[in-house]
């Protein structure tokens with residue numbers, strides 16, 4: 001479903017402090033996989049996820065989504081693909097502060113033009129899987145970090161994207177909450193067949209995933 | 222997006238309240254200021270029209286631009302007989318206007334000396350009611366001169382003193398005479414009072430050889446609202462290439478233009494005020510947006526387009542300014558309306574503003590829906606424009622950078 005062919009990415013290209021953040025990445029990810037990117041800090045996990053998520057440009061190579069080359073699309077087209085095909089979970093501050101949990105979960109569906117009843121139904125569905133159905137009317141500042149991340153996951157899956165990209169979503173959580181979040185993501189991955197790309201150096205994530213990709217110094221190992 | 226904008230407004234209260242109050246104040250201020258300026262200009266125009274101007278005046282072509290004896294109306298009688306057949310004309314009279322030197326003892330001054338028909342002028346102008354001392358002219362007043370108060374004080378003339386006049390007659394010959402100061406008038410039009418003097422035509426025509434000639438014919442209409450219709454009729458009836466018949470709207474153009482120049486300083490300070498308000502609103506919007514960089518970054522990452530971000534900002538300012546303007550307009554409108562009917566009376570303001578021709582203590586506001594409407598539009602557009610810079614600021618970040626912004 002996602003294919004990367006000799007992808008290279010540099011920061012500060014041509015300067016003395018140049019960083020070769022991605023080195024000749026060739027990668028194939030099938031639909032429905034729960035993939036973990038693992039490796040030391042600074043090995044390029046975030047950079048790779050950002051490249052796949054069309055959030056950052058690459059310097060050479062090609063990225064295909066459903067065999068369509070997407071790395072050359074315009075900004076607006078990339079934005080549209082992110083909206084319709086991808087879900088994102090960031091490390092923190094994922095939610096719109098003025099919207100309550102229910103509205104945050106339904107936000108992308110609303111942007112994509114789903115009907116009110118569809119949204120309501122789907123929000124309840126994912127909220128119950130993620131065990132946040134009792135928080136629907138709360139504002140983001142009034143819920144815990146673990147709950148916040150689960151709301152972010154709920155928002156990412158609600159509109160049934162093809163892929164979810166999650167960059168260290170558990171970094172700010174204690175191990176109990178981390179485990180809970182990962183279990184729930186695993187459940188969604190199995191139930192709904194959504195591919196999940198996950199970057200983390202959290203050891204306990206490893207046993208829940210279907211595939212682990214190790215990285216070192218910008219290259220796959 | 223609209224409801225998100227509404228929620229943002231309720232959430233970021235400081236910015237919302239500031240923007241609301243500033244918009245409210247600037248709307249009220251602009252509407253009142255413009256209404257007051259327009260109103261006082263309006264009343265100046267009306268006053269000067271009442272005092273000396275005609276609703277319609279007939280000139281020989283080029284008299285107004287070039288002047289001089291070549292451009293006098295030559296056959297007043299025949300024009301007057303044509304005019305008397307037109308409906309809607311209340312009264313008309315010809316005036317013979319010339320410029321000459323008036324002297325008394327050691328003092329001299331240039332003056333606009335006008336030969337008039339004293340009886341008709343009683344209704345056409347306020348020359349008689351402006352009498353300050355002495356007496357107004359009569360048809361039979363021989364060498365009587367009726368002096369503006371400013372002229373009299375420049376010459377240091379008292380009633381009964383003899384004033385000598387030197388000028389050019391209508392055939393370009395030299396003319397001179399001695400007049401007796403019979404009366405002094407004061408209209409309150411400062412320029413006018415310090416330059417105009419009047420003499421009965423019967424006598425003046427002999428001196429100036431201006432019988433049956435006139436500088437112009439001034440006309441009073443029955444109904445000022447129908448001045449254009451009457452004027453068209455006059456043009457039709459006169460049917461002459463050499464004559465032009467103009468309504469007060471055209472005649473006052475120079476005065477209107479003078480007023481516009483006059484109010485330019487007012488408008489400059491007004492626009493300074495609006496610019497300051499604009500920047501304050503923009504800075505508040507900018508501070509607000511800066512504190513939300515991360516939020517916008519996340520939104521852009523998850524697929525909100527630039528356009529959607531822009532409309533979000535636009536909606537926010539749209540809602541805020543609409544509310545402020547909707548509240549401010551009736552209030553400002555009512556104040557304008559109230560003071561257009563009950564003008565503010567400021568003691569002594571007539572003295573202060575006599576240079577500008579304001580001759581009463583009343584300061585009426587104008588109440589004009591259209592003017593109020595464009596004032597509101599101006600504020601509204603300024604408000605909408607204030608989001609442009611904050612928008613470009615957000616867009617200067619890549620979504621992913623913005624989402625990690627600290």
Ligand SMILES: Nc1ncnc2c1ncn2[C@@H]1O[C@H](COP(=O)(O)OP(=O)(O)OP(=O)(O)O)[C@@H](O)[C@H]1O
Nearest residue numbers: 011012019021040041042043044045046047048201
């Ligand atoms: N915006 C940037 N500008 C410059 N260099 C960057 C930038 N982002 C990442 N890098 C560099 O690229 C390399 C890969 O960084 P990346 O963030 O992808 O690592 P990571 O595997 O996600 O690390 P961590 O586990 O700490 O999150 C690092 O050397 C980093 O310093």
Ligand SMILES: [Mg+2]
Nearest residue numbers: 045046047167
């Ligand atoms: Mg990282």
